[in-house]
Amino acid sequence: MDEASSQNQLGGSANPAGVANRQNLEEPSQRIQYSIPGILHFIQHEWARFEMERSQWELERAELQAKIAFLNGERKGQENLKNDLVRRIKMLEYALKQERAKYHKLKYGTDLVQGDMNPPVEEGGEEVRVDPDAILSTNTNVSWKQSRHLLRQYLQEIGYTDTIIDLRSNRVRSLLGIDGGGNEENHNSTPAMNGSDTTKRMPDANRWNVTKKTPSCLEAQIQDAERAVIDNFEFLRSEGEDAEGMEMDDDDEDDEPEEEDDVHRLKSPKVPKVALDVDDVDGESVDLDPDFRFLPDVEDSSPGVLGFGPGSRRVYGPGGEEDALEGLGELAQLTVTNEADATYDQISSTKENFRKTWTAKYTLRSHFDGVRALCFHPQEPTLITASEDATLKLWNLQKTVPAKKSASLDVEPVYTFRGHLGPVLCLAMSGDGDKCYSGGIDGTIRIWNIPSSNIDPYDSYDPCVVGGSLPGHTDAVWGLTYHGQRQHLLSCAADSTVRLWSTDARSPLLYTYAVEKDGIPTSVDFVYESSNQFVCSFNTANCVIFDLETGKPVTRLDTETEQGSSSISRQINRVVSHPTLPLTITGHEDRHIRFWDNNSGRLVQSMVAHLDSVTSLAVDPNGLYLLSGSHDCSIRLWQLDSKQCVQEITAHRKKFDESIFDVAFHPSKPFIASAGADALAKVFV
């Protein structure tokens, strides 16, 4: 109603000439309430309303436009960032390639055949410019993958040195010294990159007024990136030089899992702990485990990068960047943790130096008097000790008693062998670990059938364990050694004879070697490098290699030329033969360990090895390390190629002037053990 009338009025106002009269006529009768001023007022009012609405809309439009502008700006900022990152990736990649080529050339003298070696900067930039949104994602994915792959390869190569520690630990020690420097450098450069790139630039991009980003700002960014790349480049260069310093063998695939583990080990602060905890499992599997954990980690992170759409603002930049740094950053981070943690410092530093630091884990207490000898089972984590208390005890390292101090575990023996009527002096175990032979001061060699290591120590007596004896010697038996392949046993005694026994024949004694003209034998060992020889040391400091068949001396080790003290103080307490090399090692009363060439009989090296007489020697199954025990209460681990002491452990206390009687390596597991005059045996892992 109202509207219709207003239209009429409007129409009226539009044609005032024609209609006005009629209006005027009708007005008094029908529409008295409308007056001209009223209508005008109404029209004015309406107009003002429309005007206001229009201005509101315009305001809204302006706001939206502003928003569009802002979003546009933001997008531009993101694009800039992307371009920059791509550029950096390309530069890194290029630098890596160059480094690799250089290194390859230096090492092999030939050019490394690689894909495109062109500086990628322009090309990368163009690509991005052509179609930033479409290409960027794939492009970065590829380059990420590539650079990641390269990075991993580098880490592997660095890690490789770690395996070489096993073989060449001397070189490795110096190497790791440099490596540490590399880490340091890396550690320094990483924060720089973080500082210039992520922390500074990212907030830039996140600010509202990105639209205003100027060319100069862009330039600064590029410079930043370049600086970062150069930083990185320096780091890589130093790593590359490290790699040059070591011998690498890229072909050796078998070793790779272990290497990577080593990389991980260097980097991860928790690994030393892991290594300690799981060492009673087989060494190899322990090594592999962390490695597999490491690899999936890397793989996990890369899909994260691949999955980013070009538009996902926050994740793309920093996420990728962090990822890129992860591999490197972790290294640096971990160095820091190691430095910070004082208790770890010791462990990690020794770890870096020697790869493995032995720590006392099991204390074997149950003997009443000095433990004269010990020997490990060939496969199982068990060992047998022989003591002056006339007993032998079988120990299962998996059956431990919780000890007061968590550091070391007490083990109780699972079986006590009774048979000797006086101190037991020496011990040998058969190759299959079924039998054990012990020589006593009573001149007997006893054979024992080793019971199961899971036997109840308080089970009833089984006479089968006592497997008889090997009669022959007439005085204290001081040395026993078993040859696994030949299944022969060699013994030496204070009656100045060395005897060869067959362990399965009815008449066990195969040969008696009368050696009295050289003195009283103190220790014997088979010469493993030559099939039918044995070496015998004497209390006169003589040491002779004999032929097993004829009993004739083959080589007389040139002990006479050694100047100095009387022969009694130079007495050889222990002789061991290297498992693979024609090398004989003797431990002397005069504190020396001497190395001899089996063929010439010449002294290879002589060194003062302990503060007191050297009583026992053991070579690890691979022939890389030598373990020595001494009456100075310590055992020492030596590197055989460099003859350097890599670890010393004070292990036992003195009784009278004696301290350590025997040391041993487990033939197949990472255990070493020492036997002491203090009635204890200790096992180290």
Place this chain on the structure above:
Amino acid sequence: MADQNVVLRRNRPGTKAENFYRWCDEAYEEMDSTLVVQQYIQQTIRLDHNNIDTILNAPETQDEGVWKYEHLRQFCMELNGLAVRLQGECQPSTCTQMTATEQWIFLCAAHKTPKECPAIDYTRHTLDGAACLLNSNKYFPSRVSIKESSVAKLGSVCRRVYRIFSHAYFHHRQIFDEFESETTLCRRFTVFVTKYNLMSRDNLIVPILEDESAGQGESEA
């Protein structure tokens, strides 16, 4: 290299059985190792195993707990010789229970619930158990000082170990006599537990103290 005047008490490899531990004695005061007491006891035993009074006579400054402990270790160690001899003769079929006189059957305490082990098993288990207890890091973490509560444990070890003597005496007399003549161990043990009041006299059923007093009378006369 080594000072020639310094005696190094060592059984070097190659030492003949007769020379084993044969070195000039060291005065108790000069021993400086942590195993002084064991060294001293073994030295006096080697000197003359029949001279029980000297063997059991503690040096003045010696802590009595440690002295008793080290002696008991030595007893258990030497008892191994008796166990080895019994191993050959004392069969589970003949000595089905650990008995001495008809009065008691001894139950083996090495098991969760004490049980009637054959005599040879009782012997082995008791010695093994004693070895574990006396070497226990919990009760005897140190051989230099021993807690009172741990010293109290020595009595029960003595009581159980003594049954090996009594079984041998009543059932394997020949072995016992041979062993005793070589070591005088039972007599020394009897004097030891009496002197330090580790066992009641009623339990000392091997009639050796009469011998002992008679022997003493003879030597003094």
